[in-house]
Amino acid sequence: MQALQAIQNEILELVARGEPLRALAERLCRLVEAHDPSVVCSVLSVDDERRLRPVAAPSLSPRFSASVDGVPIGPKAGSCGTAAFLGREVVIEDIATDPLWEGFAHLALEAGVVACWSRPIRGSDEKVLGTFALYYRERRGPSPADRAIIERCTHLCSIAMEHDLLIARNRRLALADQLTGLPNRTAFEEDLAAMTGRGPCRTGLLLVDVDGLKIVNDTLGHASGDALVATVAAALSELEGGTRVYRIGGDEFALLRPDGASPQALRALSSAIFRRLRALPQNATALGAPSVTIGGAIDSEMCKLRRKADLALYHAKASRRGSYLLFKEGMRTAIGSRLDAIREVGAALAEERMTTYFQPIVSLADGRIFAMEALARMRREDGSVVTAGAFQPALDDAAIACAITDATLARVAATIRAWDDAGVVAPKIGVNVTAFDLARGGLDRRLARACDKAGIAHHRISVEITENAVLRAGDRAVRTTLAALKRRGVRIALDDFGTGFASLTHLLDLPVDVIKIDRAFVSRMRTDARARTIVEALLSISRGLSLNLIAEGIETEAQAQDLRRMGCPFGQGFLFGRAEAPEIAMELYRRLGRRDADAAQRTSAEATARRMSAA
Known part of the structure; x- marks a missing residue:
């Protein structure tokens, strides 16, 4: 008994130390066999499919253990398989002749054992977890001493197996995503680490980003996002x-595609993803059929693989949301430039070096300034002021783009207030917004906050959107955002009209008040009959839909004259004035209340000269 107590103490200590089940079971078998050299021990587990799995049998041949692996438990499955199936001990005094060992007897005899006593190992809920068996080298049944051994050992195995199941369960939970049941980031990183030592096999990786999840969470709640x-x-x-x-x-x-991935295989896989998502019903989620953006990479070095896929996804989200891009070396330079731009604009925002200039929009009939467009500018640390083109890459970052919009709204509202206080009743001023502003929701509240802080009516700021922004943000989000703005009396202008892919559809679906013909058509209409026809058609459409129309990019008097003859009501471009700082724009508006286009041009030149001489 003292020997058995010593065995028990050692095994319990191993359990407490977290020793793996196989090592612990093997140690138990060896201790028992050292205590009684006439027996040979084995420990088997029963898996979820009710099949036997070897755990430990250090004195039996590997061939014998391998023959047991995967055998279904049943009424005639040897000593252990039958004991596990019946839930009670099974004693076989002559393996060679017992029908329970039919088909297996030769394996036991080759291993030098002729009799076996097996007892089920039960968990605390009485479920059979496995078996503990004593094999004998002579035909006999268990002795009283054997009964003491097997009683103690099945109890110890029960403790060890339940502990192992608990560890395995906790590990599964630690490696599984609770919402989807998929392996989580920890499992992914462990699998990548395990692949590192596999040799030079090229592994493929796709990173799939769900488009619009933040919008769903913010507007419809996390249940819809889940x-x-x-x-x-x-x-x-x-x-x-x-x-x-x-x-x-x-x-x-x-x-992950671990085995010899190719660009063709990754493209086929991404295409399969897009097809599967497009095949879902339109009411599959709160946003309709889901949309994703995918970045892919192939490499044999796992650390490089992850970085490359991250860069590809980053580039896809910035330039081609809703599509798939495979990593190319040039992406490093493009993304490096973008990160530099983000850092520069972020610093300018923090240091209040972002500013706003104003370009006039005039009546082509008499040159009167009808409205103005607010354009973001950045003052660099050296004092130079640059247009948005200089920091365009930063506008592909949602946080930066929305921060610039908020800063512009605040400055425009403050400018209108300042002009009013100076006795110059400011015209309506348009603010350009991005796809991120349209997609995230709440743009009407952001505009209202800026106006309320300055003490001006909400309708004095209009919103300008481009067709590309509409396409990127998604029709549902855009319609929701624009409807909220319209409820506040805000006018909507569709900018760069004609450069998107569904222009006429947008006129039907979106509550726009103004169409702004893209400068590309204006610049070509005197030399390209097709461009002229498009401009004339847009003028006809705008009249039919009772929409205001503004021609952008007017640079010559000849262009202005042509547009007047066509009946175009409003124009914008360098002919009438470049974007100016607020104080110059206010003076321009003060002096050009009812002047003709030539006067507008002269006054703009004078303002430019003053600014240059002041510099």
């Missing part, structure tokens, strides 16, 4: 071809 993620996860889980799918972030999934 439903969107779960829908995408279900679609990805159904992909074939040995792809491993992980959820590695709130809106991001990773798909």
Whole structure:
């Protein structure tokens, strides 16, 4: 008994130290066999499919253990398989002749054992977890001493197996995403680390970003956002071809192709993802059928693989949201430039070096300034002021783009207030907004906050959107945002009209008040009959829909004369004035209340000369 107590103490100490089940079971078998050299021990587990799995049998041949692996438990499955199936001990005194060992007897005899006593190992809920068996080298049944051994050992195995199951369960939870059931970021990183030592096999990786999740969470609640993620996860889980799918972030999934991936295979996989999502019903989520953006990479070095896929996804989200891009070396330079621009604009915002200039919009009939457009400018640390083209890459960052919009709204509202206080009743001023402003929701509240702080009516600021911004933000989000703005009396201008891919559809679907013909048509209409025809058609459409129309990019008097003859009511361009700082723009508006276009041009030149001489 003292020997058995010593065995028990050692095994319990190993359990407490977290020793793996196989090592612990093997140690138990060896201790028992050292205590009684006439017996040979084995420990088997029963898996979820009710099959036997070897855990430890250090004195039996590997061939014997391998023959047991995967055998279904049943009424005639040897001593252990039958004991596990019946839930009670099974004693076989002659393996060679017992029908329970039919088909297995030769394996035991080759291993030098002729009799076996097996007892089920039960958990605290009485479920059979496995078996503990004593094999004998002579035909006999268990002795009283054997009964003491097997009683103690099955209890110890029960403790060890339940502990192992608890560890395995906790590990599964630690490696699984609770919402989708997919392996999580930890599992993904562990699998990448395990692949590092596999040799030079090229592995493919796709990073899949769910478009619009933040909008859904912010506007419809996290339950709707969770439903969107779960829908995408279900679609990805159904992909074939040995792809491993992980959820590695709130809106991001990773798909690994471990075996010899090629660009063609990754493109085919991304196409399958897009097809599967497009096939979902339009009411599949709060945003309709889900949309994703995918970045891909191939490499044999796992650390490089992840960085490349990140860069590809980053580039895809910035330039081609809703599409797939495979990593190319040139992306490093493009993204490096973008990050530099983001840092520069971020610093300018923090240091209040972002400013706003104003360009006049005039009546072509008499040159009167009808309205103005606010244009963002950045004052660099050296004092120079640059246009948005100099920091355009930063505008592909949602946080930066929205911060610039908020700063512009605040400055425009303050400018209108200042002009009013100076006795110059400011005209309506248009503010350009981005796809991110349209998609995130709440633009009407942001505009209202800026106006309320300055003490001006909300309708004195108009909003200008481009067709490309509409396409990027998504029709549903745009309609919701514009409807909220219209309820506040805000006028909507569709800018750069004709450069998108669904111009006429947008006139039907969106509550716009103004069309701004893109400068590309204006610049070519005197030399290209097709461009002229398009301008004439747009004028006819605007009249039919009772919309105001503004021609952009007017640089010559000849262009202005042509547009007047066509009946175009309003124009904008360098002919009438460049964008100016607020104080110059105010003076321009003060002096050009009812002047003709030539006067507007002269006054703009005078203002420019004053600014240059002051500099």
